[in-house]
Amino acid sequence: MAIDELRETGTEGTIPGTGFTKAHQLFRESVRRFIDQEINPYMDQWEEAEMFPAHDLFKKAGDQGLLGLSYPEEYGGAGADYWYNMALAEELARVKGGAIPMALGVQTDMATPALNQYGSHKLKKKFLEPAIRGDAVCSIAVTEAGAGSDVASIRTKAERDGDEYVINGSKMFITNGVQADWICLLARTTPGTTFKGMSLIIVPTDTPGFCVSKKLKKLGNWASDTAELVFDNVRVPVANRIGEEGQGFIYQMQQFQNERLISSLGAAAGAEKILRMTIEYCRGRQTFGKPLIENQWIYFKLTELISEVEFLRQMCYHCGRIMDRGDDYTREASMAKLKAGRLVRQVADICLQFHGGMGYMEEYPMARYFRDSRLMSIGAGADEIMLGIIAKFEGIAPAR
Amino acid sequence: MNIVVCIKQILDPEIPARDFRVDSVKCEAERGSANLVTNIFCENALETALQFREAQGGKITAISCGPEGAEDVLRKALALKADDAVLVLNEAPNADPLFVAKTLAAGIRKIGPFDAVLVGREAGDWGAGQTGGLLAEELQVPCISFAENLQPSAASGAVKVKRQTDSGWELLESATPLVITITNHEKNVPRIPKTRDVMQSYRKPLVKWTLAELGIDPSTANSYYRVAELFIPRKETQCEFISGDTLEAKIDAFAHRVTDCMRSM
Ligand SMILES: Cc1cc2nc3c(=O)[nH]c(=O)nc-3n(C[C@H](O)[C@H](O)[C@H](O)COP(=O)(O)OP(=O)(O)OC[C@H]3O[C@@H](n4cnc5c(N)ncnc54)[C@H](O)[C@@H]3O)c2cc1C
Numbered sequence: 001m002a003i004d005e006l007r008e009t010g011t012e013g014t015i016p017g018t019g020f021t022k023a024h025q026l027f028r029e030s031v032r033r034f035i036d037q038e039i040n041p042y043m044d045q046w047e048e049a050e051m052f053p054a055h056d057l058f059k060k061a062g063d064q065g066l067l068g069l070s071y072p073e074e075y076g077g078a079g080a081d082y083w084y085n086m087a088l089a090e091e092l093a094r095v096k097g098g099a100i101p102m103a104l105g106v107q108t109d110m111a112t113p114a115l116n117q118y119g120s121h122k123l124k125k126k127f128l129e130p131a132i133r134g135d136a137v138c139s140i141a142v143t144e145a146g147a148g149s150d151v152a153s154i155r156t157k158a159e160r161d162g163d164e165y166v167i168n169g170s171k172m173f174i175t176n177g178v179q180a181d182w183i184c185l186l187a188r189t190t191p192g193t194t195f196k197g198m199s200l201i202i203v204p205t206d207t208p209g210f211c212v213s214k215k216l217k218k219l220g221n222w223a224s225d226t227a228e229l230v231f232d233n234v235r236v237p238v239a240n241r242i243g244e245e246g247q248g249f250i251y252q253m254q255q256f257q258n259e260r261l262i263s264s265l266g267a268a269a270g271a272e273k274i275l276r277m278t279i280e281y282c283r284g285r286q287t288f289g290k291p292l293i294e295n296q297w298i299y300f301k302l303t304e305l306i307s308e309v310e311f312l313r314q315m316c317y318h319c320g321r322i323m324d325r326g327d328d329y330t331r332e333a334s335m336a337k338l339k340a341g342r343l344v345r346q347v348a349d350i351c352l353q354f355h356g357g358m359g360y361m362e363e364y365p366m367a368r369y370f371r372d373s374r375l376m377s378i379g380a381g382a383d384e385i386m387l388g389i390i391a392k393f394e395g396i397a398p399a400r
Numbered sequence: 401m402n403i404v405v406c407i408k409q410i411l412d413p414e415i416p417a418r419d420f421r422v423d424s425v426k427c428e429a430e431r432g433s434a435n436l437v438t439n440i441f442c443e444n445a446l447e448t449a450l451q452f453r454e455a456q457g458g459k460i461t462a463i464s465c466g467p468e469g470a471e472d473v474l475r476k477a478l479a480l481k482a483d484d485a486v487l488v489l490n491e492a493p494n495a496d497p498l499f500v501a502k503t504l505a506a507g508i509r510k511i512g513p514f515d516a517v518l519v520g521r522e523a524g525d526w527g528a529g530q531t532g533g534l535l536a537e538e539l540q541v542p543c544i545s546f547a548e549n550l551q552p553s554a555a556s557g558a559v560k561v562k563r564q565t566d567s568g569w570e571l572l573e574s575a576t577p578l579v580i581t582i583t584n585h586e587k588n589v590p591r592i593p594k595t596r597d598v599m600q601s602y603r604k605p606l607v608k609w610t611l612a613e614l615g616i617d618p619s620t621a622n623s624y625y626r627v628a629e630l631f632i633p634r635k636e637t638q639c640e641f642i643s644g645d646t647l648e649a650k651i652d653a654f655a656h657r658v659t660d661c662m663r664s665m
Contacts, residue, residue, distance in 0.1 A: 023602045026476055026593070033592045065595030078595045 018317045019083035019324060027084060031091040034064055043096040046223035047368070050215075052100060054137045054179040054225075058107060062134020067108055071116050075124050076132040082323055085109060086316070089262045093269030096365055098372030099223035101266055102379075106175045107131060110259045110380075111140040111184045114200050114251040118243030127182055127202050139180040141171040141229060142252060148172075149385050151186070152195040152249065156231060158187040160238065165189070165201060167234040170213070177227025178215050180205050185231075186248050189241075198248035202240040209234035220371030253330075259380045260333045261323075264340035265316040267376050271309045271347040274369050275302060278351040281358070298354060305347050312339050331393040338386035341377030348373045401458035401515040401559075401576070403449045404508050406535070407442040407477055409470040410525040411435075420632065427627040428494050429525065438473040441520025443590035445582035446477055449518050450591070452550050459483045461511055465503045467491050471606060479593035479601035486511060486607045492618060494526075496625035499616075501534035506614035508539065515576040516559060521546055521583040532581035542578045548585035 038060050046052040061067050069084040071077025078084065085108065092101035115128050130136035147153040156169025167187055174183070183203045190197030203210065214228040243251060279302055282292035293299055315336045322329040348370045352359035359366040377383045391397035412435040421430040449460045461484040462477035464470045474485040488507045495503075508514060517539070522529035536543030544561045551560040553573050561572050564583055582588065593601070611618045642657060644650035 021602070022472065022475065023599055026472070026479060026601065027595060027598045029476075030592045030595070030598060037592070063594075064592060069595060078599060080595070080599060084595070 015317075017321075019081055019320060020087065024083055024087045028087050028091050030064070031066065031088055032094060034061070034066065035091065035094050039100055040094075040096050043100070043223065047097060047099065048222075050217070050222045051178075051225055052103065052223045054103060054176060055134075057100070058104075058134040058137055060134065061104065062132060066104075067134055068128075068132030069108070071112070071128065071132055075116075075129045083320060085258075085262060086265055086320055089266040090269040093266055093273050097221070097223060097368050098270070098375065099221040101270075102221055102375075103176055103224045105259070105262055105266070106140060107138055109262045110255065111138040111176075113258045114242050114255045115184060115202065117254075118200075118247070118251055119202075120239065123202060123240065123242065130181075136181040137176050137179050139174050139176045139183045139227075140255075141174050141177070141183045142186045143172050143174070144170060145172045145228075149382055151252065154186060154188060154198070156185070156187045157191065158185075158189050158199065158201055159191075160189070161235075163238050164235045165238060165241070167201070167203065167209075167231040167236065169231050171229040171231075173216065174227045174229055175224055177229055178212050178225035183229070184242070186252050189245050189248070195249040196246055198252075199245050200242040200248040200251050201236060202242065203231070203234060203236050207234050207236060220368070220374060256381060257330055257333045260337040260386075261316060261319045261329070263376065263380055264312065264333070264336040267340035267344050267373070268309050268313040268316060270369070270373065271312075271344050272306070274347060274351050274366070275306055275309065277365065278302060278354050282354055285356075292354065301350055302354075305343075305350060308339075308343055309347070312336060312343055315339065331390060334381075334386045334389040334393075337381065338383055338390065341383045341386070344373040344376045401452070401456060402461070402513060403452065403458060404461050404463055404511060404514050404517045405442070405446045405449050405477070405482065406504055406517065406519040406531070407446065407462050407464045407473050408439045408520065408523050408531075409436050409464065409466050409473040410439045410523055412437045413440075413524040422630050422632055424630055427630040429630075436469060436472065438476055439520050439523045439525075440590075441522060441524070441582060441584060442473075443520075444584045444588045445518040445520050445580075446480060446482065447588045447590045448547075448550050448582050449482075450480060451588070452552075456552050458515075461486060461514075463488065463504060463507050463511070465490050465495070465500050465507070471608075474606055475601045476593065478604045478606070479598045480591065481597060484511075484607070485604070486609065488609050488611070488614065490611055490618065490621065492621035494627070495621040496623075497528050497530035498534050498624040499621050501531050501538050503611065503614065503616050504531070504535055505538035506616055507609060508535075510609065510614060513577075516550065517541075517577070517579045518550070519579065519581050521581045529581075532579055536579035539577070539579065542574055543581070544572055544574060544578065545581040546583045547580045548583055549587060550580060 065078055066088060068077030069080045069088060070082050073079045095101050112128060112131055115124060131138050142151060144154050144156060156171060158165035158167045182205060185201050185203050186198055187201055188197050189199040209232045211230050212227045213230045216226045216228060218226055282298055285292045319329045319332045319336060322332060352366050352370050355366045358364050361367060411429055415434045419432055421432060423430055453460055460482045462474050462482040463486045464474050465488045471487055474487055478485050486507055488503055490503060508517060519532040532545060533543050544563055547561045547563045549562050553560045558573055558575050561574060561580055563570050563572060642650050642654045644653050
């Protein structure tokens with residue numbers, strides 16, 4: 001049942017100016033319960049192990065209906081509007097750490113949107129459906145050792161040989177990479193060309209020639225597995241290509257918008273959570289005969305940051321409204337992503353500072369947030385890349 | 401079997417103690433920023449009903465007596481796949497248990513024949529725990545309290561109910577219809593509604609009846625029961641060091657101190 005019908009019944013929005021209805025509210029409550037039952041009790045253990053049981057957790061999330069919110073029912077999705085994805089992103093801030101929201105986000109909003117939008121029916125049946133059910137874990141593989149921000153210069157190639165592509169190359173920093181069952185790979189299908197010669201191809205990880213060459217150690221998001229992948233004469237059917245040949249870069253740039261919006265909104269919710277925690281801490285902590293919070297520097301600074309978080313959240317909702325109209329929100333999503341990256345760095349720094357030594361201790365959630373949040377300015381397009389995109393929209397960037 | 405589950409909407413009892421305030425003049429809790437939620441024992445009751453239906457078939461009707469906003473707890477029951485939902489509209493705050501029991505009884509009779517009515521053992525707001533018993537009286541059926549599960553019985557027209565007692569548990573067999581008050585147990589932890597069911601819950605029909613339709617006089621909402629005083633007890637903590645020359649002397653002094661405190665309470 002489409003959410004539009006739901007709106008027709010006159011259930012009022014619970015957050016004015018957004019697409020959130022009471023049903024979304026009830027959905028949030030279920031997500032919270034899911035997190036409290038299935039994720040948070042294990043977070044410390046997974047962080048320590050630098051691994052989480054992706055298949056087990058994703059299966060549970062799939063059964064709950066969390067992995068294909070806005071995807072068509074035909075493939076096991078809920079056929080919901082994108083506000084459900086946004087509600088999910090916000091609620092995932094309840095998870096005690098950034099690793100699992102990132103891993104789930106890759107599955108739901110980074111590795112699958114292009115497949116959903118441009119993939120053939122057969123391809124979706126084979127790969128999207130199990131990903132939505134939680135039977136398959138997936139990754140998005142764009143970044144290479146020699147090409148991160150500069151996506152157009154990737155070198156991994158997929159050469160046509162009859163009905164197959166033969167893939168050679170390597171990918172770097174791939175989330176869920178160790179555990180993935182299939183990879184949405186951006187590869188060069190026409191040699192020599194720039195961004196026009198790329199395609200998105202689904203590569204099952206049990207294909208001969210594929211290997212996880214390294215599980216990477218990281219500053220934060222420990223529980224999430226990040227891998228370096230090698231493709232050595234990996235043969236996949238040409239039918240595994242998403243959409244048209246040569247359109248991969250464009251599809252990926254579109255796919256990035258979901259990723260940026262979802263991660264920015266999640267960042268706003270996460271920053272708010274850590275700010276509220278810091279306020280509580282400063283209320284309880286006494287120095288020089290009064291609670292820390294009573295120092296103007298402290299309550300002013302926290303107030304300022306809370307206000308900025310609210311701006312960020314509203315910008316993300318604004319993206320949602322543009323999306324509802326069916327218009328392009330690249331400019332706004334890039335702005336949100338830039339702001340999110342900058343803001344969480346500030347929030348992490350200030351909140352840790354106000355926690356004093358306690359903030360530096362592992363037993364407090366602060367230290368983990370400090371580590372995990374740093375990724376926001378780098379992953380899914382660094383701050384500077386966002387600046388480049390926005391400058392182009394604004395006509396400020398010099399002509400090439 | 402036709403099962404009716406009574407569901408109450410309450411102020412979220414999990415809000416931080418610091419944020420909880422009462423209006424001592426009106427003798428009611430202030431809403432403040434607290435959410436309204438489903439009473440947890442009602443969720444246990446619904447879960448018990450769902451498990452029974454899964455094993456034995458039957459039909460579940462959720463009923464609530466409360467203001468318009470109480471629709472939300474019924475929508476949640478529908479998301480958990482209750483078959484039908486009925487809201488008896490009562491805008492009077494803090495209606496007393498006998499009034500609620502009379503209202504629910506009228507609603508349940510209007511719904512039709514039933515085999516079991518499940519209610520939470522008490523509500524997380526007032527904790528009075530009276531509605532179940534009073535409801536049974538109003539419906540003129542037996543009541544089993546503090547049950548943790550419901551099983552079919554070999555005899556037709558009967559159910560087996562396991563109830564918790566201070567010293568353990570009892571397994572009772574009762575003829576239907578009956579009222580059962582449900583307590584929490586590891587086997588009736590409420591399930592989480594699935595996304596699609598959540599989305600559909602707001603599309604399902606939901607019946608609303610007014611008090612007048614049930615022949616209930618709204619002016620009696622607070623006539624059986626009066627809250628004389630409502631206040632938040634002030635907690636004072638003091639730290640006292642017990643002295644003594646030997647360990648025995650300290651233990652002795654400590655024991656005396658504890659008995660003194662208990663006497664003065
Ligand atoms: C934990 C983690 C998980 C990741 N998961 C994935 C994944 O699942 N899939 C995937 O494909 N990738 C993933 N990445 C990679 C991520 O998207 C890249 O790290 C990111 O795009 C930046 O690329 P880079 O690391 O190569 O940095 P570079 O491109 O080398 O850039 C380094 C820095 O230079 C600056 N910079 C770059 N270009 C410009 C410019 N034009 N002007 C000014 N400054 C500039 C920026 O500050 C940037 O941070 C992940 C990374 C991390 C750390």
